[in-house]
Amino acid sequence: MGKNTHETKPAIALKDLAECGQCTCFNLRKASRIVTQYFDDSMRSIGLRGTQFTLLANAFAYSPITVTRMSEIMIVDRTTLGRNLLPMEKSGLIKVESGDDRRTRIVKITDVGKRKLTEAYPLWKETQENIKQKMGLENWGSMISNISNLVDCMQES
Amino acid sequence: MGKNTHETKPAIALKDLAECGQCTCFNLRKASRIVTQYFDDSMRSIGLRGTQFTLLANAFAYSPITVTRMSEIMIVDRTTLGRNLLPMEKSGLIKVESGDDRRTRIVKITDVGKRKLTEAYPLWKETQENIKQKMGLENWGSMISNISNLVDCMQES
DNA sequence: CTTAGTTAGGAGTATATACACCTATTGTAT
DNA sequence: ATACAATAGGTGTATATACTCCTAACTAAG
Numbered sequence: 001m002g003k004n005t006h007e008t009k010p011a012i013a014l015k016d017l018a019e020c021g022q023c024t025c026f027n028l029r030k031a032s033r034i035v036t037q038y039f040d041d042s043m044r045s046i047g048l049r050g051t052q053f054t055l056l057a058n059a060f061a062y063s064p065i066t067v068t069r070m071s072e073i074m075i076v077d078r079t080t081l082g083r084n085l086l087p088m089e090k091s092g093l094i095k096v097e098s099g100d101d102r103r104t105r106i107v108k109i110t111d112v113g114k115r116k117l118t119e120a121y122p123l124w125k126e127t128q129e130n131i132k133q134k135m136g137l138e139n140w141g142s143m144i145s146n147i148s149n150l151v152d153c154m155q156e157s
Numbered sequence: 158m159g160k161n162t163h164e165t166k167p168a169i170a171l172k173d174l175a176e177c178g179q180c181t182c183f184n185l186r187k188a189s190r191i192v193t194q195y196f197d198d199s200m201r202s203i204g205l206r207g208t209q210f211t212l213l214a215n216a217f218a219y220s221p222i223t224v225t226r227m228s229e230i231m232i233v234d235r236t237t238l239g240r241n242l243l244p245m246e247k248s249g250l251i252k253v254e255s256g257d258d259r260r261t262r263i264v265k266i267t268d269v270g271k272r273k274l275t276e277a278y279p280l281w282k283e284t285q286e287n288i289k290q291k292m293g294l295e296n297w298g299s300m301i302s303n304i305s306n307l308v309d310c311m312q313e314s
Numbered sequence: 315c316t317t318a319g320t321t322a323g324g325a326g327t328a329t330a331t332a333c334a335c336c337t338a339t340t341g342t343a344t
Numbered sequence: 345a346t347a348c349a350a351t352a353g354g355t356g357t358a359t360a361t362a363c364t365c366c367t368a369a370c371t372a373a374g
Contacts, residue, residue, distance in 0.1 A: 012275060022285075023210075023285060024196075025192050029208065031304045031308055032182075035181055035185050036186065039182045050183075051182070054182070061174050067352080068352060077332050078332095078353075083331080101352080104339095104351095117169060124177070128180060134311065135306060135307055142303055143306075146299055148184065150192070151187060194332075236325090237362060241360065243359095258369080259368080
């Protein structure tokens with residue numbers, strides 16, 4: 001395995017590597033991780049995660065609703081939503097029943113779920129305001145608007 | 158179970174529900190899902206995911222590096238990174254060895270990994286440019302800048 | 315040198331995510 | 345009425361994510 005006369009080309013150039021630091025996917029995921037942990041922390045005392053708060057709020061808003069319809073609204077994979085609902089059903093926050101169309105499964109928020117949502121809302125609100133305050137209202141608004149725009153752009157195609 | 162004289166208070170008011178649609182966590186995660194799927198699609202032909210491309214690019218940039226140091230750079234939980242490296246080690250893109258400090262595990266990119274990165278880079282580049290183009294360069298730049306700002310803000314506290 | 319504290323990492327557990335494949339049910343064309 | 349297409353959902357599998365608890369190894373205090 002002596003040194004070849006033809007140099008091995010580097011995998012990618014240094015400038016390309018720097019570019020990869022701007023990856024839309026990486027940066028969005030990184031921000032998601034940090035913000036998810038922040039919301040998770042704020043609701044840990046009442047046994048809810050940030051994602052579950054969102055699920056509960058949507059269940060409340062649209063209850064009763066089919067799994068697939070809810071997945072379309074939240075822009076999440078149908079099977080993902082189905083699985084995410086399981087721990088919430090186990091803890092009694094929602095219930096899932098068969099609909100008249102017996103293929104469908106109908107998601108309904110329970111009284112326990114409504115109470116939990118009432119309990120969670122002030123925590124969510126405080127956390128949300130904290131983030132706005134940390135970022136500055138203008139920056140935050142710009143970010144949310146940019147993100148919404150991104151989601152719209154990607155949905156079109 | 159007759160109707161009570163005191164009405165049951167609703168879990169949260171309608172205006173509060175609308176507010177929840179602006180949840181920083183929900184919106185970031187939603188965008189992450191869509192963008193992750195877009196990058197995953199673009200690299201499926203070569204058997205890489207968007208997250209794995211990022212991992213590979215960082216392994217290349219910092220190789221050799223300990224797991225914990227790499228997790229600090231990427232701002233991801235140490236145990237998460239450790240687990241994410243497993244499938245990449247299995248497919249031979251990286252190798253993980255003990256360091257001189259025998260507590261540490263050293264991550265190194267392999268030649269196979271370098272070749273895969275060279276293969277993946279144009280796909281990544283195209284996908285990244287597609288998103289910029291869909292959003293408009295100015296909006297995209299603003300978003301990335303806002304997201305970086307968010308990450309910085311959340312790190313400080 | 316020994317002991318106590320610190321650090322690096324793994325294992326167990328639980329949730330979040332989505333793709334491929336499957337079944338059951340409904341709707342539709344003939 | 346039947347056959348076929350379309351729809352709703354579940355299961356298997358795999359990765360992504362992080363928290364808690366654990367062990368091994370290094371380091372510093374005495």
